[in-house]
Amino acid sequence: MKMNVSEKQRIRVMEGDWSPLSVGRHIVDGGLQEDPFYVMDVGEVVARYHTWRELMPRVEPFYAVKCNDDKLLVATLAALGTGFDCASKAEIELVTSIGVHPERIIFANPAKMASHIKYSARAGVDTMTFDSEAELMKIKQHMPHAQLVLRIRCDAAKARCPLGIKFGCDPVTEAPGLLKLAAVLGLQVIGVSFHVGSGTQETGVYLRAIQHSRAVFSLAADVGHANMRLLDIGGGFPGALHSDIREVSQVINGALETYFSDRSVRVIAEPGRYFAAAAYTLFAMVHSSRRVTQKDQEGVEQSHTMYFINVGVYGSFNCVLYDQFTCYTNEGVVAETIKPKCEKPQPCSVWGPSCDSKDCVLPNTFLPPLSTGDWLMFRDMGAYSLCITSAFNGFPVPKVRAVIDSSVWSVLKDLWPLSDSHFCRGDPMTGPQSADQPILPSPTGTPMPCLSHSTEPVLVECALK
Known part of the structure; x- marks a missing residue:
């Protein structure tokens, strides 16, 4: 597949032993x-894709762009x-x-603006979700040829973000009427589709949701929809570095073998944090400190x-303010x-750089x-x-420094649209970010000169454009 990626985004190709931690050290050591x-770590994304395909070969992943829209990802x-x-x-537009x-796109927002529906029609994105009468009327007016997917509600007993409070019709009391209305409208x-909740901590909910889907x-x-051929099992899959989807995949x-053994039904999912969470490691600098004394309850x-530190809850740690969207491990934010x-760890707190007293990343830690x-x-x-x-x-939004193992x-x-002119062998990454120069051919076609070699692990840099 040919991809026209317009904006430049560098990737360092790593040789030898390395980790996100060692890369971060290289950047700040200067x-x-x-x-x-x-x-x-682009390789983390690749590894997770292969793990998914191995454990759930029938379920096609449709990445949830809202989770992280970094163009390289x-x-x-x-x-x-x-x-x-x-x-x-x-x-x-991005995709x-x-x-x-x-x-390869599903417009999976059950409550869409009319202008977005019309844009979807122009872009050729025909598959979209709905869960209400109002949405059906809107689609009838602006995109009557749409291929519709009814979103039902089936909530996990415990999830970091229970999406059922906003989207999804009841599969027993509401779904029949919506299906009949769609048939009357000629849609x-x-x-x-369903979504059990972002960051769910219950695997059995997928069995219940798939069972409900079979009934629908x-x-x-x-009621006249003879071409039912798509099941979208949504997201909710864990994404932390040491998380595992083996249990939920089983x-x-x-459930698919029990209720959808007919392979004519295409099965997709909407993983977001599964692909994005562990691939990104954030580095933040301590720029100030203050020793305080307080009295406890006794x-x-x-x-x-x-x-x-130089990033807070209005930056990358915004999930601390909106913890129903939390993207961190079950234990919360962990600083290393x-x-x-x-020295022995001491009681402390970690605060963001803004002047807002709510800008506290870790109120109590060691x-x-x-x-x-x-x-x-x-x-x-x-x-x-991000x-x-x-x-x-x-305060600046953190930039992304991408790396990939050789x-x-x-x-x-060979899958990315890059030529040899996009590569240069040079020194390890160092700050500041603004010091980086484009690794591209000169206007005359003569390659830009490479930096001298270093005794540190070799880093080969390319520009994705």
Whole structure:
């Protein structure tokens, strides 16, 4: 597949032993880096794609773009062959701009603006979800040829973001009327979708939801929708570095075999954090500190240190404010020092850079004593962070520094539209970010000169354009 990726985005091809931590150290060791940044491991995305295909070969992943719309991540998944769950005109524009065919996109927002429906029709994205009479009337007016997917509600007992409070019709009391109305309007319903909740912590809910979907399939056929052929099992899959989808995949595979053994029904899912979370590691610098003493409930004075870092809850840690969207591990945000510390961890708190008193990343934690200029690392930061971050109070949005192991790159290089002129062998990454120069041929066609070699692990840089 040819992808036309217009904006430049560098990838460092790593040789030898490395990790996101070692890359982060390289960037900050020069002492010039001050802004927060992400290290994105493209290989983590690739590995998760292959794990998914191995464990759930029948379920096609359609990446939920809202989770993280970083163009490199989207382009990587497109090159691997995933489909995409888009929720807006802008997301459809992003995905189609890199050459993804509209047949690989589902407009999975049950409450769409009319202008977005009309854009979807022009873009050729025909498959879309609905869960209400109002949406059916809107689609009838603006896109009567749409291939409709009825979204039903089936909530997990426990999820970080229970989406059923906003979307999804009741499969027993509401679905029959909606299916009949669609038939009366001459609209074609081709399938059923559900979303058990983002970051669900219950695997059995997929069995219940697939069982409900089977009943709706049968009902749809009875009221005139004879071409039911798509089941969308939504998202909710874990994405932390050490998470595992083996258990949930067994539940899904078993339910599909029981209720949808007919292979004529296409099965897709909408994983978001599964692909995005662990691929991104955030690095933040301690720029200030303050020692404070407070009395506890028994009146005993307790002291701890307040550490101020260069990114906060209005940036990459916005999930702290909106913890129903939390993208972190079950234990919450975890800060790690990027260099070993011999001192014993002490009570402390971690604060963002803004002047808002709500800008607290970790109100109570333990870290060894830190100095101004020390850096902290936060793993599993790729989901629902970068895409929501803002430059509140004038503080910069963290940039992404992408890396990929040479063995993975050798597989992917032919899938990305890159030539030899996009590569240069040089020194390891160092800050500041603004010091990077484009790694592109000169206007005359003569390659730009390469930097000298280093004794550190070799990093080969390319520009995705």
